[in-house]
Amino acid sequence: xxxxxxxxxxxxxxxxxxxxxxxxxxxxxxxxxxxxxxxxxxxxxxxxxxxxxxxxxxxxxxxxxxxxxxxxxxxxxxxxxxxxxxxxxxxxxxxxxxxxxxxxxxxxxxxxxxxxxxxxxxxxxxxxxxxxxxxxxxxxxxxxxxxxxxxxxxxxxxxxxxxxxxxxxxxxxxxxxxxxxxxxxxxxxxxxxxxxxxxxxxxxxxxxxxxxxxxxxxxxxxxxxxxxxxxxxxxxxxxxxxxxxxxxxxxxxxxxxxxxxxxxxxxxxxxxxxxxxxxxxxxxxxxxxxxxxxxxxxxxxxxxxxxxxxxxxxxxxxxxxxxxxxxxxxxxxxxxxxxxxxxxxxxxxxxxxxxxxxxxxxxxxxxxxxxxxxxxxxxxxxxxxxxxxxxxxxxxxxxxxxxxxxxxxxxxxxxxxxxxxxxxxxxxxxxxxxxxxxxxxxxxxxxxxxxxxxxxxxxxxxxxxxxxxxxx
Amino acid sequence: xxxxxxxxxxxxxxxxxxxxxxxxxxxxxxxxxxxxxxxxxxxxxxxxxxxxxxxxxxxxxxxxxxxxxxxxxxxxxxxxxxxxxxxxxxxxxxxxxxxxxxxxxxxxxxxxxxxxxxxxxxxxxxxxxxxxxxxxxxxxxxxxxxxxxxxxxxxxxxxxxxxxxxxxxxxxxxxxxxxxxxxxxxxxxxxxxxxxxxxxxxxxxxxxxxxxxxxxxxxxxxxxxxxxxxxxxxxxxxxxxxxxxxxxxxxxxxxxxxxxxxxxxxxxxxxxxxxxxxxxxxxxxxxxxxxxxxxxxxxxxxxxxxxxxxxxxxxxxxxxxxxxxxxxxxxxxxxxxxxxxxxxxxxxxxxxxxxxxxxxxxxxxxxxxxxxxxxxxxxxxxxxxxxxxxxxxxxxxxxxxxxxxxxxxxxxxxxxxxxxxxxxxxxxxxxxxxxxxxxxxxxxxxxxxxxxxxxxxxxxxxxxxxxxxxxxxxxxxxxxxxxxxxxxxxxxxxxxxxxxxxxxxxxxxxxxxx
Numbered sequence: 001x002x003x004x005x006x007x008x009x010x011x012x013x014x015x016x017x018x019x020x021x022x023x024x025x026x027x028x029x030x031x032x033x034x035x036x037x038x039x040x041x042x043x044x045x046x047x048x049x050x051x052x053x054x055x056x057x058x059x060x061x062x063x064x065x066x067x068x069x070x071x072x073x074x075x076x077x078x079x080x081x082x083x084x085x086x087x088x089x090x091x092x093x094x095x096x097x098x099x100x101x102x103x104x105x106x107x108x109x110x111x112x113x114x115x116x117x118x119x120x121x122x123x124x125x126x127x128x129x130x131x132x133x134x135x136x137x138x139x140x141x142x143x144x145x146x147x148x149x150x151x152x153x154x155x156x157x158x159x160x161x162x163x164x165x166x167x168x169x170x171x172x173x174x175x176x177x178x179x180x181x182x183x184x185x186x187x188x189x190x191x192x193x194x195x196x197x198x199x200x201x202x203x204x205x206x207x208x209x210x211x212x213x214x215x216x217x218x219x220x221x222x223x224x225x226x227x228x229x230x231x232x233x234x235x236x237x238x239x240x241x242x243x244x245x246x247x248x249x250x251x252x253x254x255x256x257x258x259x260x261x262x263x264x265x266x267x268x269x270x271x272x273x274x275x276x277x278x279x280x281x282x283x284x285x286x287x288x289x290x291x292x293x294x295x296x297x298x299x300x301x302x303x304x305x306x307x308x309x310x311x312x313x314x315x316x317x318x319x320x321x322x323x324x325x326x327x328x329x330x331x332x333x334x335x336x337x338x339x340x341x342x343x344x345x346x347x348x349x350x351x352x353x354x355x356x357x358x359x360x361x362x363x364x365x366x367x368x369x370x371x372x373x374x375x376x377x378x379x380x381x382x383x384x385x386x387x388x389x390x391x392x393x394x395x396x397x398x399x400x401x402x403x404x405x406x407x408x409x410x411x412x413x414x415x416x417x418x419x420x421x422x423x424x425x426x427x428x429x430x431x432x433x434x435x436x437x438x439x440x441x442x443x444x445x446x447x448x449x450x451x452x453x454x455x456x457x458x459x460x461x462x463x464x465x466x467x468x469x470x471x472x
Numbered sequence: 473x474x475x476x477x478x479x480x481x482x483x484x485x486x487x488x489x490x491x492x493x494x495x496x497x498x499x500x501x502x503x504x505x506x507x508x509x510x511x512x513x514x515x516x517x518x519x520x521x522x523x524x525x526x527x528x529x530x531x532x533x534x535x536x537x538x539x540x541x542x543x544x545x546x547x548x549x550x551x552x553x554x555x556x557x558x559x560x561x562x563x564x565x566x567x568x569x570x571x572x573x574x575x576x577x578x579x580x581x582x583x584x585x586x587x588x589x590x591x592x593x594x595x596x597x598x599x600x601x602x603x604x605x606x607x608x609x610x611x612x613x614x615x616x617x618x619x620x621x622x623x624x625x626x627x628x629x630x631x632x633x634x635x636x637x638x639x640x641x642x643x644x645x646x647x648x649x650x651x652x653x654x655x656x657x658x659x660x661x662x663x664x665x666x667x668x669x670x671x672x673x674x675x676x677x678x679x680x681x682x683x684x685x686x687x688x689x690x691x692x693x694x695x696x697x698x699x700x701x702x703x704x705x706x707x708x709x710x711x712x713x714x715x716x717x718x719x720x721x722x723x724x725x726x727x728x729x730x731x732x733x734x735x736x737x738x739x740x741x742x743x744x745x746x747x748x749x750x751x752x753x754x755x756x757x758x759x760x761x762x763x764x765x766x767x768x769x770x771x772x773x774x775x776x777x778x779x780x781x782x783x784x785x786x787x788x789x790x791x792x793x794x795x796x797x798x799x800x801x802x803x804x805x806x807x808x809x810x811x812x813x814x815x816x817x818x819x820x821x822x823x824x825x826x827x828x829x830x831x832x833x834x835x836x837x838x839x840x841x842x843x844x845x846x847x848x849x850x851x852x853x854x855x856x857x858x859x860x861x862x863x864x865x866x867x868x869x870x871x872x873x874x875x876x877x878x879x880x881x882x883x884x885x886x887x888x889x890x891x892x893x894x895x896x897x898x899x900x901x902x903x904x905x906x907x908x909x910x911x912x913x914x915x916x917x918x919x920x921x922x923x924x925x926x927x928x929x930x931x932x933x934x935x936x937x938x939x940x941x942x943x944x945x946x947x948x949x950x951x952x953x954x955x956x957x958x959x960x961x962x963x964x965x966x967x968x969x970x971x972x973x974x975x976x977x978x979x980x981x982x983x984x985x986x
Binding site for chain 2: 040041044045048049083084087154207211212356357359360361363364367458460
């Protein structure tokens, strides 16, 4: 076997030798001419190889080598090329960003004059909503769950944890106004960091409600989710409350991981103790399991965050207390849409590998849905996917907000917080499926898992939608 | 006329009118607003239950002394003067008038319950008329009847003024609602024309109107985005040929039954080949493969992917889907799979499904073209990753993989077989592709890939990977078998100065020397 190759290699032609020569003297003008001639598949494989190599170096701190790898990648990657090229472009940008953080002042200086246009952010969100079916499916399922839960209610209060896309509630208003028993009085409380976004939403929704003669009120709450003061939501006890969270909860998992790890085992156990107490209040029977789980995971950084219990990390404090606060409002329904991927691993390589797979699916999906020359697609890829990738790869601790986790972890968390699952309605799923079919693209799949719906591209789960009620 | 005030009590106390009482919300100390939200009466308010007669009466303003009713407040005041009230009582009572809420006398009504009382007398009167009253007012143009005169007036203003008519026949009196409707009515009509069967019409189309208005803003290259708007239209089986578009007819021939044995070859073929080439190379690939992959083929092949591609999507059930994934990977931009394939299928039935797909794919080819097909079918990123994972796994030691907790079925077959397989895969591909081992090395840019693959046998199972075991494991540290194994093999090939560029470069010298 080996002899075969060796014979073949010895008969190899000059490019190999040229190549090895060139590799030793990278200073040559265009060092890797052969690179340009790679076909897309080989190029793709090579890019993966290079990405992994580079990430390896970055993880080890050997920045010189990482630089060389980046040089190679830059010859091949391009935000306007095929899927692998695009992905590589954003991943390398993320890796480069990470490297740069080794010189914090430099990093800060480079980013100090960046202008973020609110209008661009809004536009990108809108594009993502329009070009891809994910948000639409989530909205359809959410709305259907709301309609069913609010049957017979005259006063409906909805809290939207990220009120950015009016289309969702426009559809709900239309559905509610057509309901056989007559429209309810609808109050929507929208939370968002930017006042402009809320103003737009208020305008659009009030307009729609007036058209359809639906008694309506929009209450804007300008706030970051992590700083949200529940009192500002003005929930009246006894009113029928529904909460909609679309891709928001994972940012609450962000915490100072280093602080957590540096704490003594005692410290982290104390933290776990707090969790335990709360958990005990919720559910006596699982306390034994929890104890076992916690002592096992205790202090060591979990190699696979998918397997550790959600209680064992400090990051869960914020999200747990937030969920508890929501539980305290006794909502009739809470619908949660989240990414269904494990991008919250504690090590860079873990996260890189996982996100390579997930974003490969997303980029493939993008490739199949929108043309390569589309500027909109480029914007979504750069400003949405690219930024997420950058956050996952380059940031750590409290800065790293894109802490996507798998559905089963969210289910665990929600159950611990006192929520019980409501299976999503068949009717809603039917609508959603038809919506997906309407995209004329076979990659989109929808499957049901534990009463929750998972939207996949080919076989890769991307987003999950689940509905919950307060369990006393 | 005498006005009967039947009873009054507080909302939060026990109401003698109705039996509820305990479901009242606790008084909110923060409510500073005078007007509480509908449906949430002020708990300290006084509940007034008026008789139906009173409610239907037109005199709203009642004198508290003699209970005479007046239509206007000014008239009431004039009347009160006549009672010669002592000066103190003449003023309207200085203290805050106790807030009054009204309940509906109809026992079956929701608003009969004090906790659902309405805050406004006019409101409760209108409610009673509308819901429990006789509809005396009739519109002359259409047949609608109303119990409240103001409702009737409002309607007759609008009735018959409908100016807007949509193609589907719906009439609108307002321009804005007409436009909104029309935006996704168009697509509705289109879809129903396309779909041959339409099982059951949607009772509630509005639920799905999530993507109505933004459609005009979409880039022309993505027409399907407007299509999803009429969600209620089913794209049923006959429509599928259109939806499973881009599988070009050229890819059809991959129905050769041997294909069932090694789906990986399928991946190889699709991306770079012209239709004719595809046929030829396919068969050659298949033949070379079927020899080499005994345990590797069939179910084994599936489990190879299942175990190697150990990302979080990997589950026990990954095996069949991996095949469908591969099929899809044949060129996702152009070749979405027939939904029939989407259900997990056994590896053996792979060929069957492809053949089922065939009549569908051909016709479907045209439509997907609209999606701006890439100039040549490109492998999807997902497929590339899978391939890389598999190649990486083939590279490293089987025991290394086991050590990482990933069971690889390739370990069962000798590395030789794997390599042959890798070889075989590549062989049928475009001639310019690094042909793997034992083949002539073309002098073009594919040497990069060659090295990738050559790296694998060169490093061999035991030697170099074990040397770099520390490096490999530390670097990856994750059970993600395939790619981490690839990292390991990369690690072993790396050399500080040359880094990625020379992965395997140094080793070539070794090979040469042998």
